[in-house]
Every structure is written in structure tokens, then in C-alpha cells.
Amino acid sequence: MFDFSDSSSAAMARELLLELGYDPVMHHESRMHIHVEGGDLTSALEIAQAHGGQLVEQAHIAEEAVTSSAYALDAITIPAHVVNEDWIDAEGARNRDQDSVMTSEELLPDDGSYNHFSGDVHI
Template sequence: MSQAPIYFEFPDSAAAAIALDTLTELGYHAHATGQEGKAGVQLYIDHNDLTSALEIAQANGGNLLDTDTTPAETESYSMAYDLDSVPIPAHVVNEDWPESYYTSAGGGTIGSADENGADPDLFDPSGDDYDRFSAGVRL
């Protein structure tokens, strides 16, 4: 990340204080600012996660501001949510699955039977036996 700060503008000082406190607690290099009478937060992204910083600021009502030294809003979001660099864990890639696992060619819908082929809807103990105790919770 660049050493240039990014700025967020908040609707009130309380929202800015909450965002600033959260960002500081998580290890971000953040400072309170005020521009044109509105509360704000100046944030440096050194080795921290830009995505989390954007989400924390937006959750508290913050808007990302464009300045001469910061990247444009669309560029900041594309850096934060860059889908071209998302790592896919190896346990998600399963090339050895049979084709019937991920298609409906196996006759029926996926998940309609358990491993033994039994229909899970056949076992329903809720209608009969609770040893004469009510199943409801009472206080």
C-alpha cells in the first residue's frame, strides 16, 4: 500500500469516534480530522487490511473521500476486493469427485438421500415419543 492516507467523512463526531476507536484498537494508524465542519478519520494503510478498514468505516456511516494524494474511490475498492488475486484453498478444489456428486445425473436431487440411500424424511421422532414430557420450553 502507499504511504498516502485515505480519508473518511462521517455524519457526526460520535460515528467518527466509534470508527476511530475500532480502527485504532485493531492496529490501524488512524487520526481524527475535520474538513468543512464534518467529522472525519485520516487512515494510513501500512500492512493492514484495506477491506476491513473500508467495512469498519462504512459500518459507522463513513464515506470515502477523494483527495489529490489518494486513489479514486473505485480504485480503492478494486484494490480491497480484487477478485483476480483471491487465493483458492486446496481443500476446495476436488477434481477427484465423481461427476454424479455435482450434477443431478445420479437420479434425484443432490442431498435427497443420505450415504446409505435412505430418505432422511422417514425418521421423524417429533410426533410420538417424548416420555410424557412436553417438548416446549417453559419458564
């Protein structure tokens, strides 16, 4: 809950918070609380304080709810392309280092596009 010195500063803070996707709720002309679920708490506090708001009370939240809200571990999705149910044994045994071997031409720094400057000049 934030108290503002006047209704115009509270309205400006409310408009900006709404624009950024927060859910501010006005209780009186100069009193507002912000629902910060899945949003950036620091930004919401900074916006309210930048418009002259002073934090007057906070709702008590259980520690598990704070951790769950901050990290959202139950909402972590695993993309289907990462799950390898159809893994082919030959694919797992393949030497992937062969794909990264560069030829001597690829290692040359000057392919002739430097005009008259040598590509291997060191200072």
C-alpha cells in the first residue's frame, strides 16, 4: 500500500504502472496498492516512489509463496525438442568433434578482402 501526497501524483504513477502491465488498485484518491505477481517488484517500488509514494503497509506472504512466485519452478516448461524419447544409439556414439574440425584455409585471417593491408599484422 502506498500513500501519495496528492491525487495527481497517484494518478500518474497508476497510469505508468498500468502501461507497464502491473495491476494497481486505487483505494482513495491518494492511496494505492499494487498486485505484483509475475512482475518486477523493484520496478514497481521505484515507480511508486519516484512519483512521491511512500510504502505504508505490506501484506504478509508465506515464504513458500515468495519462493514460488520469484522462481516459478512449477511453471518451467521443457521444450519438446529437448526430450529425446526417440534417441538413436548411433547418434549418441557419433564423434561430434569431426563437425568442428577446421581446414587450414578457414584458419587464415586474410582471405584477400583486406585490400592492401595484411590480415596478420600484430602490434
